[in-house]
Amino acid sequence: MKSSKRPLLRAAWLLLLPLCGMAQADWVQSSEALAVRPLPDNMQSQPQNPPTFTWSRHATLPSAYVVQVMQGSVVYKTFNTSRNWYLPPNSFPAGSYTWRVRPSTSQEWSSPRNFVISSNSQLFEVPENATLRNTILKKSRPRALPSGTKLFSAWTSAMRTDRTPALNGMTGEVKYNMTALKTVADSEWPLVSTGVRTAALVAQEVSIMSRVNPNARQLEAAALMYRLTGEKIYLDEAIRRGDQFSALNLAGPTSFVNQDMASRVMAQSLIRAVDTLGSALVVNGDATRRNKWLSVVSARTNALYKDLSANGGRLDQYPYDSHAATSMAYLTLTSTLALGDIPEAQTWFDFSFRAFASSFSIWSGPEGGFANGTAYGEYEADFALQIWPALAQATGVNMFDKPWSRGFAQFFMHFLPPGQQTHVFGDGHERAPEYRFMKGFASRYATPQAAWYVKNLTRPDDVLATLQSPYPMPVNTVTAAATPPANAAYYPSIGWTAMHSNLADSGRTSLYFKSSPYGSFNHSHGDQNGFVLFSGGVPLLTETGWYDWYDSPLWNSWYRPSKSHNALTFDGGIGQNVAGYEEPLARNGRITAFSTTPAVDYVEGDATLAYAGLLKSAVRKIWYVRGTNTAVILDQFSSATPRVFEWNFHGFAPIVADSAGKISVTNQGRSVCIVPLTTTAQRFERRVGPPPQAGTYEDHGVFVKAAAAISGEFLTVLDVGCKNTAVRLDTSGGLRKVIVGTQTLTLPLPK
Incomplete structure (x- = not known):
């Protein structure tokens, strides 16, 4: 993925806005193609209840807005927000609504917009930040794993039957990588970014990710294996992998400036390891290692937060940035797991969590899909499996319950059905699908369609994602016959x-x-x-x-x-x-x-x-x-x-x-x-x-x-x-028809 090319232009635009005089008549509708659009609108029935309200920023750049929701001529709710979006914490009764918004400093209301909450609108409620933080801080570690995660020796016989293959696979992977996977070092990458993307710099960026990603997975997997087995070899391996990340130069080739994707991955894997290992990182009261890891998480995540929070939250106004949207997901989970241990984590969390949870992907509407193509949809599924289950365990907010997410799962069934050899449309279309990600995503749904998809995907599950998930998987609870979606x-x-x-x-x-x-x-x-x-x-x-x-x-x-x-x-x-x-x-x-x-x-x-x-x-x-x-x-x-x-x-x-x-x-x-x-x-x-x-x-x-x-x-x-x-073209009688076998198709006449 690629960062935005326009941060300087955006900053200039924001500086010029106060000089533009009076705002346009309906100020929530920006003339910029990349600006956020006012929604909901056009009397559309909302898949999600409550819906997220979004609008383009007012020219005066106020510090707060007032959102008013009406039922007929009666004010149903009034909300105050410091961002140019708002997600109510509670659902709306079924009915027709009108909404409008104004800056808190003026009475310049936007034009009213209409929407409908129907019986088909799916409930998805996200509490306010303070409530969420209290929930998180009350949960004992590991927050990211299902409550009551037990040693393998305490698993039920049914769980052993279901999960032992994944545990065996994870055992083999981690033990193999103990010797086969080299740790990372700054000396591997000599180039420093100058702001110009050369082939050599791109190659180095790819090299960094090809080395950091498997090491991050090994860190998380070893920590999980220690949690599930209690065997010290896994603790030692997790410590070795975590120490390598904490030893890297924070201003070096893996810094946020030089390789932001690697930086965010390392911060997240370190905080997940801290969360999973818990007191095992403290030896005889000495928390030096744990504190060092947390300091690295803090430094790398502060750089990420600084980037995303620029201009009051750059994605709020300019959401069409796939790279930054993924970074927001990383910031959300890292802050969730860091609460109570890193002072800045509350600021990160309050900025990111409800913003992340409130929006469906910018790459489609609420029915699901992914305009960037199925290859990038696959990457989105991978990120989701890394981040969403942990968020659900820590907060009780399950992103898989969003209507968009359900549609995204069905999108894969339609455009990457079992056995298809390549992706379609967009970057990466020529690549072979890595079906374990689509299988893992679909496994989170207890529907006959998900059961059909998962059953027919022969690729093994991702063992790490499986072992981090609650038992049983939702798809394994389906009792109806597995059935594909419509043709x-x-x-x-x-x-x-x-x-x-x-x-x-x-x-x-x-x-x-x-x-x-x-x-x-x-x-x-x-x-x-x-x-x-x-x-x-x-x-x-x-x-x-x-x-x-x-x-x-x-x-x-x-x-x-x-x-x-x-x-x-x-x-x-x-x-x-x-x-x-x-x-x-x-x-x-x-x-x-x-x-x-x-x-x-x-x-x-x-x-x-x-x-x-x-x-x-x-x-x-x-x-x-x-x-x-x-x-x-x-x-x-x-x-x-x-x-x-x-x-x-x-x-x-x-x-x-x-x-x-x-x-x-x-x-x-x-x-x-x-x-x-x-x-x-x-x-x-x-x-x-x-x-x-x-x-x-x-x-x-x-x-x-x-x-x-x-x-x-x-x-x-x-x-x-x-x-x-048999196909023939028939132009008799002033009409034009194509007869295909016994089927007749009427075509428009040539123009």
């Missing part, structure tokens, strides 16, 4: 759809489509109206390139642009706008229609804005005909100036054009034939991309219109399995 799904806030032939079938066809309001912002790509196709988990029509590092030459020239995706380009590969920092968020796509029936799924996307004014329209329509396992794709486009339009497609296996003009891709015994139903002259061409990642293969093809034009269309059929499905 088709639409996630409106991220603009993604999934269309499966049969989600329960491991040989399923999976067709994914994206036209996202997030555009190519952050870790997303210039692939609005793009699609990817799998058969039996095998990628057939794919995205290409590989993620070497964020903002690399390859990332900018090939990996993100439209020409490396199954998307529309023109005039030799010109595609959607992916340049700049803020602009790609506004240069976006949107799904304008979606429907699903047992026979046909349909989605329509409009990517016009993504082309940054170069096109007048760019609309893609896809019909997935389930009975014949066939997709029909219609692209219609127009431009103010004549252009030669191109329909790009790619594979991880050769794109074969035989003597009869039949075009196909066959990968691992799975195939698709790409059949153009031409309405105007076009030709097939091969394109050349940069060398693929070592050990992989990529091929690139494109249908190119024969001549430049101001408008046109591509009409293409994907015959999965190359079954020679």
